[in-house]
Amino acid sequence: MERAFLPRVEWFAAGGLYGAQNPETGAGQIDDTPWKNDVSGGIRISMPLLDGGLRRSGLAQSRAEFEKARVALRAARLAAKRELTVARANVQSARAKIRIIRKTAVHAEKVLRIEQLKYRVGRGTSAEVLDAEAALLHVNSLSGQAVRELEVALLAQRLALGTLD
Numbered sequence: 001m002e003r004a005f006l007p008r009v010e011w012f013a014a015g016g017l018y019g020a021q022n023p024e025t026g027a028g029q030i031d032d033t034p035w036k037n038d039v040s041g042g043i044r045i046s047m048p049l050l051d052g053g054l055r056r057s058g059l060a061q062s063r064a065e066f067e068k069a070r071v072a073l074r075a076a077r078l079a080a081k082r083e084l085t086v087a088r089a090n091v092q093s094a095r096a097k098i099r100i101i102r103k104t105a106v107h108a109e110k111v112l113r114i115e116q117l118k119y120r121v122g123r124g125t126s127a128e129v130l131d132a133e134a135a136l137l138h139v140n141s142l143s144g145q146a147v148r149e150l151e152v153a154l155l156a157q158r159l160a161l162g163t164l165d
Contacts, residue, residue: 008048013041080160087157094150101143108136 015038048055112132118124158164 008046010044010046011042012044013039015039084157084160087153087160090153091150091157094146094153097146098143098150101139101146105136105139105143108132108139112136 112129112135115124115129115132119126119129155164
């Protein structure tokens with residue numbers, strides 16, 4: 001847009017063949033006289049001096065649009081960075097959750113064995129065994145859910161990285 005403030009240089013050429021009054025004699029076209037021809041050419045240099053602020057306002061508008069695009073690009077970059085950070089944190093969280101649930105599953109299996117032994121020797125009730133079995137089933141269910149959460153988090157991470165096919 002700053003080009004609008006510079007002089008404008010143009011090449012031009014024009015030519016024409018016409019029948020009209022002879023400017024020297026004032027007589028009209030006579031059948032036996034040749035047609036008049038007119039040829040011109042040259043360089044035209046123009047320098048706009050007064051335009052009512054049109055060029056300056058156009059330049060200001062272009063600068064504003066450029067700044068708007070620059071801010072939008074920065075916002076998109078920050079959003080992508082945030083998305084990747086969140087995806088990585090979700091992957092770490094899902095992996096930690098799986099580790100904890102596995103430890104909980106080991107503990108629930110031990111509790112079930114203890115309750116089964118107590119029931120066999122007459123020191124426990126069947127309700128306690130059933131509660132221990134329900135707790136183990138619940139932990140196994142949570143384990144499956146945590147694995148699915150990890151898979152989703154890994155997909156979100158691949159999407160944020162742009163490697164999802």
